[in-house]
Amino acid sequence: MANGDQIKAMLRAYKDADENQVLTLALQIAAREAKAGHERLAGEIRDLVDQLREQGSIVAKRHPTPIAQPKGELADLVNVAYPDARLDDVVLSTETRVRLDRLVREQRQANRIREHGLHPRSKLLLVGPPGTGKTMSAKALAGELSLPLFSLRLESLFTRFMGEAAAKLKLIFDNIQQVRGVYLFDEFDAIGQQRATTNDVGEIRRILNSFLQLVEQDESNSVVIAATNHPELLDAALFRRFDDVLRFELPPSSAIVELLTRRLVRHAPGLRVDELAEAAAGLSFADIQRACNDAIKDMIVAGRDHVAEQDMKNALQERRSDRKNFSQSI
Ligand SMILES: Nc1ncnc2c1ncn2[C@@H]1O[C@H](COP(=O)(O)OP(=O)(O)OP(=O)(O)O)[C@@H](O)[C@H]1O
Numbered sequence: 232m233a234n235g236d237q238i239k240a241m242l243r244a245y246k247d248a249d250e251n252q253v254l255t256l257a258l259q260i261a262a263r264e265a266k267a268g269h270e271r272l273a274g275e276i277r278d279l280v281d282q283l284r285e286q287g288s289i290v291a292k293r294h295p296t297p298i299a300q301p302k303g304e305l306a307d308l309v310n311v312a313y314p315d316a317r318l319d320d321v322v323l324s325t326e327t328r329v330r331l332d333r334l335v336r337e338q339r340q341a342n343r344i345r346e347h348g349l350h351p352r353s354k355l356l357l358v359g360p361p362g363t364g365k366t367m368s369a370k371a372l373a374g375e376l377s378l379p380l381f382s383l384r385l386e387s388l389f390t391r392f393m394g395e396a397a398a399k400l401k402l403i404f405d406n407i408q409q410v411r412g413v414y415l416f417d418e419f420d421a422i423g424q425q426r427a428t429t430n431d432v433g434e435i436r437r438i439l440n441s442f443l444q445l446v447e448q449d450e451s452n453s454v455v456i457a458a459t460n461h462p463e464l465l466d467a468a469l470f471r472r473f474d475d476v477l478r479f480e481l482p483p484s485s486a487i488v489e490l491l492t493r494r495l496v497r498h499a500p501g502l503r504v505d506e507l508a509e510a511a512a513g514l515s516f517a518d519i520q521r522a523c524n525d526a527i528k529d530m531i532v533a534g535r536d537h538v539a540e541q542d543m544k545n546a547l548q549e550r551r552s553d554r555k556n557f558s559q560s561i
């Protein structure tokens with residue numbers, strides 16, 4: 232156990248908001264415990280110190296400085312947000328969850344992994360149909376790691392800066408190096424689609440190559456995520472640059488039940504979720520989420536205190552027909 236003097240020193244450091252001193256004292260206590268044969272306790276203290284160091288200054292977080300907004304040219308290219316989402320908010324397949332948890336753990340222990348000459352997982356390709364949780368997962372990763380989320384759409388980069396796109400990409404990767412964050416290249420398929428449809432493939436090929444090189448060379452502390460709906464359009468070479476390729480699917484019935492239960496349990500205690508899940512089969516998470524919101528709004532507007540099962544069925548039906556009409560019109 233820590234002795235009284237150590238506790239006094241820690242409290243003094245805490246009073247002075249001297250975080251480094253608090254952590255140094257904690258490591259001294261860990262060393263003492265290890266000597267006394269309490270290896271496990273010592274390891275746990277060291278892990279906690281590592282986690283705190285990874286999270287950055289708590290004092291700074293308690294007195295937050297205004298959020299750093301990208302400046303100059305960069306402001307035109309990326310959006311920044313500080314999400315407080317969590318992975319528990321996202322309904323995920325077991326495999327995807329396991330892999331995302333592994334990335335979070337490796338990122339939290341990044342320094343240790345680097346000390347052994349290895350790289351923590353940091354490059355993800357998210358693949359799956361619209362509304363299945365790709366963007367939401369990127370937000371949740373940023374939330375779990377307490378990092379800013381920088382998002383950009385490659386498509387707009389190409390359409391706005393044709394000819395200069397490679398230079399702009401370089402600028403973004405410089406930022407990835409300098410400012411630790413989660414960087415989401417959303418609707419990443421723009422590269423592949425353009426490549427498949429443009430006659431003049433030269434420019435697109437050049438951009439694709441420089442993107443691949445930049446991803447490959449990236450050894451920063453940031454997390455780079457690319458998301459796509461159309462994996463079939465992407466080059467096999469692309470897949471190899473990522474530490475993990477995560478597949479997102481339309482929800483199976485177990486996930487539909489989970490989502491409906493989470494969303495409606497407070498508003499509709501006796502709801503027959505299994506029956507509703509059948510009515511929701513084939514819809515995306517986003518569709519179901521919206522149907523739940525619609526039914527809850529119906530409840531509010533009608534002045535009821537619970538969601539009516541028929542309202543929920545109607546809302547799901549409406550999503551289904553919107554989806555059908557939309558796919559017929561394209
Ligand atoms: N797996 C999920 N678990 C819980 N809610 C989800 C999930 N997927 C989607 N949603 C709901 O749908 C909304 C939209 O999802 P999201 O933006 O993550 O989809 P996406 O996969 O990025 O789609 P797109 O390919 O169109 O960009 C989320 O904000 C959330 O409300």
Ligand SMILES: [Mg+2]
Pocket residue numbers: 365366367417418458
């Ligand atoms: Mg998305």
